Amino acid sequence: MPYQTDARRKLTAFLQSHRGEALTAEEVAQGLADISPSTVYRNLNLLAESGDVIKSVRTDGRTVLWQWHERQACQGHLHLRCESCGRVIHLDGAVSEALKSEISSSSRFEVDMGSTEITGRCAKCRR
Ligand SMILES: [Zn+2]
Numbered sequence: 001m002p003y004q005t006d007a008r009r010k011l012t013a014f015l016q017s018h019r020g021e022a023l024t025a026e027e028v029a030q031g032l033a034d035i036s037p038s039t040v041y042r043n044l045n046l047l048a049e050s051g052d053v054i055k056s057v058r059t060d061g062r063t064v065l066w067q068w069h070e071r072q073a074c075q076g077h078l079h080l081r082c083e084s085c086g087r088v089i090h091l092d093g094a095v096s097e098a099l100k101s102e103i104s105s106s107s108r109f110e111v112d113m114g115s116t117e118i119t120g121r122c123a124k125c126r127r
């Protein structure tokens with residue numbers, strides 16, 4: 001277990017309370033008023049490096065989004081990533097398994113569920 005600073009712990013707690021949401025660094029910093037934006041940004045990058053946070057870029061190519069990565073829970077399903085808003089959706093486990101076995105039988109390819117993302121557009125962005 002690496003040494004956790006107070007800022008990192010608060011940041012982790014904040015991201016976990018917003019699980020399922022992809023946030024900009026500004027939104028995260030606003031939610032953590034007692035931590036400087038530069039500390040928030042540095043720690044977001046550290047968490048992304050260790051795989052605790054998923055870092056993605058919105059289709060505008062500029063906005064970077066951060067989302068808590070549920071590693072343990074995410075081994076059993078695939079992820080859908082919206083290319084418009086950057087949101088990562090956790091696909092239902094049964095649907096994931098069905099896709100995995102379809103791919104396995106058609107291509108003899110074993111999908112690594114925890115690290116696989118299917119990109120496209122979410123329901124909200126299709127409206
Ligand atoms: Zn997941």
Ligand SMILES: [Zn+2]
Nearest residue numbers: 082085122125
């Ligand atoms: Zn979207």
